Amino acid sequence: MNDLILKNIVKFITPCIQLFGIYIILYGHISPGGGFSGGTIIASSLILQHITFGRSSVHTIFRKDRALKLIGFSLILYSLMKGYSFLSSQFHFPHPPTGVPGSLLSGGFILPLNILIGIIVSCTIYIIFTLFANE
Amino acid sequence: MKLITSLPLIEILILFISAFLMPFVRKNKNIKIVSVTALTFSFILSVVIVINVLQNGAFYFNTGYIDTILGIQLYIGPVESLLNSLFLFVIILVACFSFFTIDSEIRENRIKLFYIMVNLLSASILGVIFTNDIFNGYVFIEVAALTSCGIVVVKETQDNIKAALKYLIMSTIGSGLILMGIAFIYSFTGHLNIDLIHQAILEDYTQYQKALLITIALFTSGLGVKSAMFPLHTWLPDAHSTAPTASSALLSAIVLKPFAFFLIKIMYRMIGFDLVNQFNIITIILTLGCCGMLFGSLAAIFQKNIKRLIAYSSIAQMGYIFFGIGLGSPFGAAIAVYHMIGHAVTKSALFMCSGLMIEKTGYKTIDNYKGLGHEMPITFALFTLGAFSMIGIPIFPGFISKWYLSIECIHLNQLLLIFVVLASSLLNAVYYFPIIINGFFGIENLKNKEYHSKKVETQKLLPIAALILAMVLLGAFSKNILDFISPELH
Amino acid sequence: MALFHNYYDSASIVLFGIGLATLMLNKNLIKKIIGMNIMDTSVFLFLVSKGYIAGRNAPIITDRYEGVTAYVNPIPSALILTGIVVAVSVTAFLLALTIKLYETYGTVDLEEILKVKGDDHEVNNQSSLD
Incomplete structure (x- = not known):
């Protein structure tokens, strides 16, 4: 892809897409959206980079083995956190404060879980894309 | 708590x-x-x-x-x-x-x-x-x-x-x-x-x-x-x-x-239970279970590849489970559960035995297993025990589930179904016995075969032996197991 | 008449039929996968329409809470989100398998693939697949 207009627009638009994805992940618990939708948006920005600038532009910061480890790490954290929230009320373990409804830091475990889902989904969707993109 | x-x-x-x-x-x-x-x-x-x-x-x-x-x-x-x-x-x-x-x-x-x-x-x-x-x-x-x-x-x-x-x-x-x-x-x-x-x-x-x-x-x-x-x-x-x-x-x-x-x-x-019995679907499940029992066994007879043979046998055994569900009585469901347990233990052992046979002989077809009982006796003996359970030789779990299924058929006044169970058992025997008989007996088959020549490592045999042991125990304690699970389904 | 009153249900059943027919009748594997996706979508439409109540809002509290009667049922939507995630992963898996098949057989036509008689012997175990 050696189109000047495309390259310049992608350069400009990629951070915007990523910022939008991060916004959707962070505000997932008080507005429509969440980890999965935000994660796919971030993954779409990575895919856009990959298509326009080639594999190497993404792979310098985002190697496949590293991404797999990130997914594994996030999944472990996710299952530990979710398991804790499932089990803790049985034993009356402490819970994170729920905060004021409507503010960013509210909803207990939902915000960190959304962030973890966002990481997992964005990495997974991008890896699925690389499986099909042969160069 | x-x-x-x-x-x-x-x-x-x-x-x-x-x-x-x-x-x-x-x-x-x-x-x-x-x-x-x-x-x-x-x-x-x-x-x-x-x-x-x-x-x-x-x-x-x-x-x-x-x-x-x-x-x-x-x-x-x-x-x-x-x-x-x-x-x-x-x-x-x-x-x-x-x-x-x-x-x-x-x-x-x-x-x-x-x-x-x-x-x-x-x-x-x-x-x-x-x-x-x-x-x-x-x-x-x-x-x-x-x-x-x-x-x-x-x-x-x-x-x-x-x-x-x-x-x-x-x-x-x-x-x-x-x-x-x-x-x-x-x-x-x-x-x-x-x-x-x-x-x-x-x-x-x-x-x-x-x-x-x-x-x-x-x-x-x-x-x-x-x-x-x-x-x-x-x-x-x-x-x-x-x-x-x-x-x-x-x-x-x-x-x-x-x-x-x-x-x-x-x-x-x-x-x-009461509601399900009002619908015809339960009869359809029963019929499909019967068809599965007969068809799976019939198809298995014509298989040359041992793994395919055992896979078709699985279809027949799933037929027994659907048969139990389709009887529409609590005890039928309990036998279906018992058959699940028995089949899980037996079929895994059979597959692992067949895997060892394929590994040692290098062939997948059952024609090449003639006289194999002489060459790898322990593996073949374990395979035989598993096959006995599939066929329904007494003590083994396969027999017990077939026995209770037949008794339940008599209770429900559906005597025709007993013949399906019997026919399926006979068909099971038709495809398992030739492997076993050709493996152990026959002067033709045993010619040029050296006893214990294909030695299998003990660590590979131990899991199979444990499964077969568990299978025998499941058969021996079938009464206790059925007592344990059947009140739940009433 | 009931067909027109419950047009969500009717539409989803029609879609289900289209999807199933595509899945069953097409020889092309990619088209089969598309049919499978249509089938999944019809189920999602069916389930999500069960949560919709005419004249009510999405269950998002913007300014103030307006009572239970103001919002639609959010549970089917939440279930469908899970369903969509599952469908995405299944589709990705199917496509990956299709690519592997294409690499070995050189075609995505299922009939031709089935024509190639795979033997029971070990087929090129050390193939160049990655």
Whole structure:
């Protein structure tokens, strides 16, 4: 892809897409959206980079083995956190404060879980894309 | 007490977390250790659950807050606890067996993937068994479908990928039908919890009889695809015969059963015995079970490949389970559960024996196994014992489930069905006995065969021997097991 | 008449039929996968329409809470989100398998693939697949 207009627009638009994805992940618990939708948006920005600038532009910061480890790490954290929230009320373990409804830091475990889902989904969707993109 | 009721969830969590830990482990040897350690931990917990259920009876576990009904609920009764611990027992032994055989069957960089899949698969199977929430059940069924397809495709041969694709497409249709069934039942009951749905149905099912009929039909066909009910079994022989030996053992012994058990849950706990018997679908299940018993055995007679033969035998054995469900009586369902346990133990042993035979002789066709009983006597003896259970020689679990099925037929005044059971047993004998007889006897066959010449390592034989021992014990204590599980289904 | 009153249900059943027919009748594997996706979508439409109540809002509290009667049922939507995630992963798996098949057989036509008689012997175990 050696189109000047495309390259310049992608350069400009990629951070915007990523910022939008991060916004959707962070505000997932008080507005429509969440980890999965935000994660796919971030993954779409990575895919856009990959298509326009080639594999190497993404792979310098985002190697496949590293991404797999990130997914594994996030999944472990996710299952530990979710398991804790499932089990803790049985034993009356402490819970994170729920905060004021409507503010960013509210909803207990939902915000960190959304962030973890966002990481997992964005990495997974991008890896699925690389499986099909042969160069 | 609270700790014990949360053990089922902890069991599932251990398996999931161990699977996610594996990407960080470098050496293949350590991955095997991680996998089997997690499985063993879960097995110990499952034994604790069985003891607790024996002492205190069935219990519920609510995720999240204790008194909510909106969260996911797990129900652990005698059947669930027993299935859970026995399935884990089989999975551990198959995993131990795979330690020594998987290296030669799949590529080195796929071994990690294989064990991740095995742990995820066992976790999702436990989820299907425990769950009391149909949508949660659907999610676990999907995870099980993906991972079981994964352990088929790790071998990456041409046939293998083809079979896996077939399997995945079929099981996706099945999941679609299950989800449609969930949508139907949610639309007129407004619940996803099995107990609450049961109450809602009892209150006003007369208004929704057709919708209820459609729901049962959707669940039956959807779960029927996944557990190889007779006309929907076409994926099974390919998938089970092309997979690596350990995968075949897992698939045939374990993966088919939770779906059939989920069907029992749907039929008898969600809708209820009395209501289910009003619909004709129960008769259809019975008929399809009979067809499966006869067709699976008939097709197995013409198979040359030993793995395909055992796979077709699995279809016949699933026929027995659907036969038990289709009888429409609590005891029939109890026998179906007993047959699941017995078949899980036996079929895994048979598959592992056949794997050893293929490995040692280098051939997959049964014509090359003449006189093999002389060359590898222990393996062949274990195979013979397993085959005896399939045929229905007394003491073994196969015989006991056939016996009780026949007695239940007499109770229900359906004498014709006894002949189906008998015919199926005879057909079983037709394809298992030639292998055994040609293996052990016949001067022609034993010519030029040296006794014990194909020596099999002890560590490969130990898991099979343990399974066969468990099989004999299951047969010997069948009365206690049936007493343990049948009051639950009344 | 009931067909027109429950047009969501009718539409989803029609879609289900289209999807199933595509899945069953087409020989092309990619088209089969598309059919499977249509089938899944019809189920999602069916289930999500069960939560919709005419004249009510999405269950998002913007300014103030307006009572239970102001919002639609959010549970089917939440279930469908899970369903969509599952469908995405299944589709990805199916496509990956299709690519592998294409690499070995050189075609995505299922009939031709089935024509190639795979033997029972070990087929090129050390293939160049990655």
